Amino acid sequence: MSRRKAVTPPADTPLEREHGIALLHGMLRIRRFEEKAAELYQAGKIRGFLHLYIGEEAVAVGAMGALRPDDAIVATYRDHGHALARGIPAGALMAEMYGKANGCSRGRGGSMHFFDLSRRFFGGYAIVGGGLPIAVGLALADKMRGAAPITACFFGEGAVAEGEFHESLNLARLWQLPVLFLCENNRYAMGTALERSESVTDLRRKAEAYDVAAETVDGMDVAAVEAATRKAVEAVRSGGGPRLVEFETYRFRGHSMADPELYRAREEVELWKQRDPIAAFTGRLRERGMLSDADLESLEAAVAREIDDAVAFAEAGPWEPVEDLAKFVMSD
Amino acid sequence: MSRRKAVTPPADTPLEREHGIALLHGMLRIRRFEEKAAELYQAGKIRGFLHLYIGEEAVAVGAMGALRPDDAIVATYRDHGHALARGIPAGALMAEMYGKANGCSRGRGGSMHFFDLSRRFFGGYAIVGGGLPIAVGLALADKMRGAAPITACFFGEGAVAEGEFHESLNLARLWQLPVLFLCENNRYAMGTALERSESVTDLRRKAEAYDVAAETVDGMDVAAVEAATRKAVEAVRSGGGPRLVEFETYRFRGHSMADPELYRAREEVELWKQRDPIAAFTGRLRERGMLSDADLESLEAAVAREIDDAVAFAEAGPWEPVEDLAKFVMSD
Amino acid sequence: MTTMTYREALRSALRDALLADERVFLMGEDVGRYGGAFAVSHGLIDEFGPERVRDAPLSESAFVGAGIGAALNGMRPIVEVMTVNFSMLAMDQILNNAATLRYMSGGQLNIPLVVRMATGGGRQLGAQHSHSLEGWYAHIPGITVLSPATVADARGMVLAAIQRPDPVFIFEHATLYPVEDDIDAQSGAVEIEHAAVRRRGKDVTLIGYGASLGKALSASTELAAQGIEADVIDLRVLRPLDMDTVLESVAKTHRALMVDEAWRTGSLAAEVSAQITERGFDYLDWPVARVCGAEVPAPYARHMEDASLPQTPAIVEAVQEMFA
Amino acid sequence: MTTMTYREALRSALRDALLADERVFLMGEDVGRYGGAFAVSHGLIDEFGPERVRDAPLSESAFVGAGIGAALNGMRPIVEVMTVNFSMLAMDQILNNAATLRYMSGGQLNIPLVVRMATGGGRQLGAQHSHSLEGWYAHIPGITVLSPATVADARGMVLAAIQRPDPVFIFEHATLYPVEDDIDAQSGAVEIEHAAVRRRGKDVTLIGYGASLGKALSASTELAAQGIEADVIDLRVLRPLDMDTVLESVAKTHRALMVDEAWRTGSLAAEVSAQITERGFDYLDWPVARVCGAEVPAPYARHMEDASLPQTPAIVEAVQEMFA
């Protein structure tokens, strides 16, 4: 494992049992959902690109828990975790990956482009960096209206090299917009390690160049993620302008289903797997006596049912009629 | 005048008389050349956009003096000063602005697009920020060949907001390329003051985000410009990777000939004019007893002759035959 | 009726849009304190303040993207990209976000965004500042592309665009800003679905838009003197194209020519030509002709640039050939 | 002769180019350690090292611009932009620098740059990852645009491009990478000036390029079974277009149809259609037809995407109509 930076130590918020279980449940849902998705991809039920979030679940679950329903969300092509954590029904997501009309984007988006306006989930963006200006604009609208919601924008550390990162952070700070930039630093952009994509790998120094307050958090610790995000959300919501939180995390799978993973050592992956956010948090809840074997079993069972239902929903879903090919290109 | 930042105090290099006069001469050439160009623009001899450098002469003259003939230069649309200081004959530049075939770009470029490959002047770039990636590439070639030349890239402070600034500085530092970024901070991008275009107006903090060493220099002091640039050039040439130097300067004229100058107070302009780099340096040379009235007169006379000759060269130049319209679109 | 320039007509429409709807705001480089690179928004910052007439840094991708985001979130942004030349820096946001989000979201999102920019050559600005790329925009499903050629359309198209639920791109030919004409200062939105017949004739159909309309019109005057009467069509809407109006004319004239400043290969004129042939093959007595920009980066020198752009004599000549 | 995939053919050409000339280097996202997003450069970093097979950060504008700069300064960069979808982020560098610098400098500069990218749809990648924008590139004076449709061209075009003094853009349809064919492994550069007739017939001219060539060929097989013999032309070079080869065929067949995956309006097919009509009006018994992509952002669902792309049955049908 590469050397770790000093991260902000997790605020030691007392963990309520119920809440702890909810966090674990959230992570488990993502894990099992994606394991199933990978299986269905192999089976040819899901096509196109499939980018798994496995290993990074603590980030989406912890961060989303700190946001309100009226906040806006912008995600990337690796958006299953964000969508599930935001509360989009697993069935609508699975159906989307099947390309069905009951999918959350009516089969037009696929895995990379989940949308749910009712949950202010403004979508998965598949051009790296392309979601940042959108988030700035969402926040600008709220600011101009004097509205309370903030916009949370997820992106990978690879996006930091793009010009749009630079332009967006500057604009957000210049105009003091309520945007929360959430950088998922999983150390690789496809096969390019952060060290080969940034001359300065401490991303907080990037944020400083725009006078955007930033902190780095252990992205494998769901409670730490939630605490840090909550603090940042409060600062943003109270008019303090944009903030950036960097989550140190790792994807356990390849970049997409096609990745031969030539660029990293198996040992590195194994080391990170020892920090599996789900295993770690399970252990912590157990230690504190908040989680019994029975609890875990019933969680897993609930999740399994949810996934089964999602697959059934997707399987049963209708195909969008081909005559509707041009529907939604423009408003009627 | 807006508050000034702490700038690196000018290294007190002893100023040789001959060299001092050469610097003054260089600045005077630009000033008089541009005054004539403005006149010719009003007369309809020069068309298109004309961006005057008047007030900023110390930057081009001081910086160019620190570079070698085999170094590569990348400039902007405001490129008269750079081209003259680099030694492109005034006649070739004037003829270019006339659109004549004896112009430095055969009349195809105009004021914004001076080129002279023999002097490794790789041109004026009119898309703001567009020259930076080119400079990175020029330097990459030198580095890959193990060649000694460096690339000097001029750009305005307005360009700092563009994504290409971010991408280019990162790439240059990541690959340790011999590029010298020379930022002409004249406080405005058209009518947009730096304060309205950057959340952080100390541009050194920008450079820090890429681990690029930077300093800020009084751009109205030609000797200070030269000394600072020389130091930076040495660091870059000796393999230290890219550097950035910011010159605090001011344009005395509008952005282009069409600018109504609604965005700044006349008093601000007047205050800056009191720091006219030519007047200031003339005074300094006089104080030190290095410049007599007669010296100045003969300098002015030489410059006037040069400008007259340049105009005559342009007037006498042939038009490129219209049949050659498509010549140079591609190599033959 | 009052006399107004194209520039003033645009400004009056922007002002009316700002007055009528709180959600409307302007955003772009130098739209505020500078007054607009072409003085279109001159004075509006004084009336509406810097929040609603919002100067943006040199960050085309971010502020166009921010316009999309603000439109997604209930505002009605009018973004100025200054010129089409700089819009390449925002092309990703336009092509991949503005044009796709409604579709990709299965109809959940919509983007009531207006983007204005100057376009075209003819001002000796050289290769980086003289592009005519509205034809590229006309290729993109999911957006509407307008090209006002008259003072009335300058005003009316902005007012129409701001009412649309989907992105509208308005291309203003930079040589038109000072053009004057009479206009009803209170006039509202114009329809933005049809091409307009700007002159009626029976012998040949001349098609143009933006500044090329003027060249087609002046050619038609010369042709009339030679006994050739032209229908002159102003496309107005570059996407979706109103080919019905064009074909109706060609059914009558049996000959068509399109004037387009853009480089010939892959120009919008190619599309118009292809569609006329596809739908009106039997009408045609002569192949559809195109008078387009020469395939060179725009040269600075006046005589060279003139030679690189479609000019009236070339249009007249091409029509004469049809009758030779 | 050996059997090779299109991917391997590209790789072998890149390798030969690297071996032959020290000035050649590869640059782009994930060309090195990852082995290329499409595995085209797989293994080359091991042979040539990370300096000459250079992984770039996600900074399309900067590394394409750096390619231009390096080419200006004596190198022979081969830049990979991964896919055309991301090339929008570099469009300013391409349009305003790569395509103009030679001209603007009055012939002083030249840019021996090769830019490769994958293009096209058909893999269920949705609206942001399925563009066919090579037609836009074909609009730009100052660059050459190639589209290898065969294994031999995949290799030979790279080798030809690297010898050119001016920028060459190579569009590789992403569905072609796994296609296999026989090829002389030592074969050199191919000519890059002409279209190629891939099948000879007398009744109709089918025109395609890249992946649409395959669709035209399979249509021609079906048509042959119905007694209609098609000339099938592979454009190969999208700029400058070799219309002579096309017109020679149309002079014989009197009917033409172009297949183009791009959105119909403003497609390269429009240009080809317009030029056939302009130059071959009297040959034509039927208006030039186009079978193009539907004017929608690419949908994800298989059946929807299939419906949005030109397919063999639609080509066959359009040709049948010409003989009805």
Ligand SMILES: Cc1ncc(C[n+]2csc(CCOP(=O)(O)OP(=O)(O)O)c2C)c(N)n1
């Ligand atoms: C502009 C752009 N360039 C290239 C790609 C291809 N691509 C897709 S994801 C990716 C890596 C992104 O890495 P990062 O931002 O760290 O996110 P992660 O995949 O690690 O979550 C690349 C290069 C793209 N989608 N967009």
Ligand SMILES: Cc1ncc(C[n+]2csc(CCOP(=O)(O)OP(=O)(O)O)c2C)c(N)n1
């Ligand atoms: C990408 C782009 N956007 C907008 C413009 C129009 N424009 C030309 S110069 C300029 C201001 C640039 O300011 P700065 O970089 O500070 O340079 P200065 O003119 O002050 O020397 C603008 C907005 C342009 N040429 N390119």
Ligand SMILES: [Mg+2]
């Ligand atoms: Mg990553």
Ligand SMILES: [Mg+2]
């Ligand atoms: Mg400036």
